Amino acid sequence: MDLERGQVIDLLPDRDAETVAGWLQAHPGIELVSRDRSATYAQAATQGAPEARQVADRWHLLKNLREAVERVLERHSAVVDAALKALVLLCQLRRDPLWHAPELTRQPPLGRFEPEPVAELAMDLRQRQPTPIRSRGKKPAAGAPGGRARASAATRARSHLPSTGGPSCSIR
Incomplete structure (x- = not known):
């Protein structure tokens, strides 16, 4: 597809890397290859048009953005x-x-x-x-959000524990 003119150039018989690379080699002067995330097309573009710049198409850019936003929202x-x-x-x-x-x-x-x-x-x-x-x-009120902090469980428990004065029974 010619992205500048919005016209279909050719329809290949299959999606193999060799077929795409062969087609690209038969059409020298291609400067830009727009493709999806497939490793097959990356390999074909590298073999068939090594000087051409490879870019993601609009649909895959938006898909990548959506997936990245979903990951951030899940994380937070x-x-x-x-x-x-x-x-x-x-x-x-x-x-x-x-x-x-x-x-x-x-x-x-x-x-x-x-x-x-x-x-x-x-x-x-x-x-x-x-x-x-x-x-x-x-x-x-104390204990309410924005109020004074409630006593911790250890602090509340101290009042219920007997004090023996020995070092083994001290709570800090």
């Missing part, structure tokens, strides 16, 4: 999922400004006439989850 799926969850929450906040997620703010119910806080969300890529930055001047 946790971050992508967290970003999508944050986007859903932000859309909900835009639709209903008084809406808030108790699981994010963990605040006690408000008084009858007190306005509900609007959680401002941000993506913390280290935690890979949406976290509230603040809620109209109110601090998040």
Whole structure:
């Protein structure tokens, strides 16, 4: 196919490397060979038109790009999922400004006439989850995302362990 003119030049009887290489040798002056990822066509182009430049065709370039993007998205799926969850929450906040997620703010119910806080969300890529930055001047409860860190399991367990004072029983 002549890519500049968009015309079919010839139809080969098969897809063998020898056939393609022979056709290329019979047509000197070919400067550019557009081909797929097949090793057969790479070998044929190298043998039949060694001076010609080999390039991927548009369809295979787009296919390669799609596969590369899919690999990146699979590798970073946790971050992508967290970003999508944050986007859903932000859309909900835009639709209903008084809406808030108790699981994010963990605040006690408000008084009858007190306005509900609007959680401002941000993506913390280290935690890979949406976290509230603040809620109209109110601090998040301890243990809530954006609040003080919860005590570790070891710290919570210390209060239940008897202290013998010996070095073998110390927990650090």
